[in-house]
Amino acid sequence: MARATIFRGFPRLLPLAVALAGAFAAPAQAALMENLTTSTIAMALGNAVTADPPGVDAIHFNPAGLARIKEDREYHSVFGASIRTGATFKQGPGFDIGGWTEDPLNNTSTGPVRQGMYVPGYGKPGWRLPGVVIPNLGFVWHKEGSKFTFATGSYMAQAMSVDRTKDPNDPGRFDGRQIQIQRLVYASPSIGYEYSDTLRFGVGVPIAHAAFVVNTDMRMPNELLGIMGKLQQGWCPENGGNLLDTFGFGLCGGGKEGMVNPFKKAANMSVSLTAPFDPTLNLGVLWEPKPWFAIGAVYQGGTKTKYSGTYAFTTEPMLRNFVKGLNSGLLGPIAGAVLGFPSSIPELQHGNMTATIPFPTHVQVGVKFKPVRYVQFNVDASYATWGEWDALTFEFDQSVKLLEVARLYGIADSTKLKMPRGYKSLVNFGYGIQLFPTDKLTLRFGLEPRKSSIPSNKIDLVAPLPDTKLWGIGAAYRFNSGLELSLTGSYMVGKFNNPANSSCNMNCYKFDNIIYNPYAGMDVAGDIKVRYVGFNLSKKF
Template sequence: MHKFFKGQRQRALAAALVGGAALGTAGNAQAALTENLAVSVVGMSMGNAVTADPPGLDSIHFNPAGLARIKTNRRQDAVFGASIKPYASFHQPDGFDIGGWKNDPIAGTSTGPVRQAIYLPMYGSPSWSLPAAVAAGLGLAFHEPDSKWTFGTATYVPQGVGIDRTKDPNDPARFDGRKVVIQRLVYLSPTAAYQVSDTLSLGVSVPIAHQGFMLNTAMRMPNELLGIIGKLQDAWCGDSGNPLDTLGFGLCGGGKEGRLRPFNTVGDMTFDMTAPMDPTLNIGVLWEPKDWFAMGAVYQFGSSTVLTGRYDFEAAPVLRKFVQGLYSSLQGPILAAAFGMPTSIPASQTGNATLVLPFPEHVQAGIKIKPLSFLQFNVDVNWTNWARWDKMTFQFDQQISLLQMARIFGQGDASKLVIPRGYKSPIHFGYGVDLSVGQHIHLRGGYEPRKTSVPSSAMDLIAPLPDLKVFSVGAGYQADSGLRIDATASYAHGRFNLPANTSCNLNCTNFSNVIYNPYAGLDINGGIYIRYFGISLSHPF
């Protein structure tokens, strides 16, 4: 009896030390962009703090060494659902002025309904939208009796964002991602785990993924130069043009359709790109010296994923008519040539494009403490190298006429489109608790304070992910036959406040920031709600 209470006191002391460390680091916790949001039902319910207690076949992702704890052939089926609802409102501050234009029609509006989008391999992103994105997972483990090896494979989604704002054609967010899908689907992940001793296991997995990327957005470029030229056109051309204009620069030659306005739509841009097979590597270790204490760690290698696919640029009449007017005058061609403008802008340009979209490295380590036989605490620390997303560079198979118009702003090569990102690599913590009720039922809770990987200086509506606090609950049932059923639900909410000139991916008024600041000079307030759920069923076979 004395030994029992002594052991319980030791475990309670260890739990208190872990809890103290957790409280001490929570205030400085930083979090990640999208990783681990919906990979494992049990992981979700435990705040993804499971590297020291990897949950069954989900070990393949969280810590491949944990697969060695499976001592039978086993199958797991899972279903996940997620609802991602970003929102934003736009306000015009005092003194607003873009090249003499003082009223942005977007000011005073808010974004509308958002639905979910997915990417289907070999098909693309369907035109229909969903109230929630749904995905299924499958895992298989194989173990021979008396063997120290366990093998397995699983299908899961380690990264996924799908936002569809097409329901309202006038949604003000259409200028920064009418539809956005970034999805990584692991369809095969050969894994081997080895039981080195009674307390130590090692594991390695090779996730082979399909990476999908789809972006459709309307484009506008509020800029002082466009505003000044538009004012000059109005003054010089009047309502019916100017007969002297043909001897000048052709500012009136495009008619009223060719008059520049800083807030008008200049075109539409669409990308649909994939990397059908992109392998990475996960290496894990699990040390379980006591039944009440364990430590685990995993290193997930990244990759420089090369996506290929199609692009489509649709040019609005305003720039096409403006260039046509320049070349119909005496001095206009000289001016256009001096600034590298195209001789014409086609209504549509399509072709092939390449994009390198890095999949970042990820490191995760944690501990498990059971101060009581029925109570368990987990704490994990995570780091992800999102700083690799410093920019997105699209390489086209030809010069894009619409982009040639931006040469005056320092965009020298119109066969490339460089979209700055400026993300950072965060550290964040996850916390989980598991309460056993009798022999068969587990109740779980998780908490993840995620400080965003997207700083205010890089925030936009394509990836509107501010600081998030993720709360999760779950339950599990373990039958004597080996059947296991787990369910979970999670909720996250975060807000951002971006006064004018905060983010040069969104609302800067700098002269050269035309690609891309669709809401130049506006104050933007917004946030995001994320709700997701999952259920899994596993059994021996």
């Protein structure tokens, strides 16, 4: 990576920093929210239900479990959830960003967090909500004497929502002012087949609407920018107008507004993408050789989801005037032409875009063990192929000015960008206990230690996804009429602590670091908490 001159280093930083903010926002849909909004019953059991899939939720957890349902039933559920995530910022030892030693965000903390929602066919309303309430619906059909059971359901397969706009000066606005990422399954035709009294198979086809909306302010406290700003301070008069500079590279040509400050807001990025029709395939098997023992397994197929939508980059006067100034000097345009630097950066550049974001394959295996009539234990192991997130592909409908100098990195096409991620595929476990004090009452308890697929050196505030623990509790009562009511409450919490230069998606400060790091040189500590309550009602129809 060449760093022969400051002028050559600066254009490397600028476009990649802007582009990476968009590219790296997408992972929020992944490692945090899988299985967290799918089933109120599963939440109470730490999502350890593959060997004992509950009702219509078997479509997701193990469609073979549908074959155990021997009547027509309808399922109604509603859950409410709130996400709270915070972070604190403190300058690390020897803090120095290209000669700048005082970051205005030092000793600050993020403020109130709210939630939003995406309405398919409408978009994202401007509501700021303390939490969200989402209904799910499902139906199961079974003809007496048949070995087949049919079902369909709608449910929220994944959801992530953070809104930091309540405080316009929230320091978290530089790494996600608004984030709305969700995967809503609106139809899921499924079949369960009873091969024998002990062995069942199932197939489901969840059809989802996926949405990805991110709006974020941006700043770029990189050493290259810091050095550039200090050079301007020493070379340029406060009001601009250095005669010698006009015969050089035009450092002062942007005037006072073109003076670079690595801690100032540089731009705003807004991206809104959807995938209205994204089917996947679920395959399940359930073996129950004894009433007290069962083994279940499910394969949830992945897909390379293709999103389409719009983007908008709004650039602040600092960068626009700096580029304008470079092109006002005698040598600036020559250097810009050699390096492929744009002649100008528009205040607003917007258009249409597409993105290919893999939806990884997920495999889950579980056992059910009921040693006595009143107690049942569930244990599940799950594996998701998040390791296939080696790159995300973004395609724009035009040449993005801030990407044109990406030619320096061997990327000749400034309408397309592939960005590496480096995620991991991990095995996670879930544990559940059910108690049966009476024939009608069931008590549920669950624990799911959730290892994050995002390594600590990739964490940021767009995807604040450390290792977490999920605790669940619930109860169910079956009435004589066949109506069954389930109630669930759960709580998930995780913390992260990243010293300066430990996550190059957030706080790296090396001289040649070009990845978007809005908190370069900062020690960043934070947490995430998810509170969840829900109920499920099922009855014959």
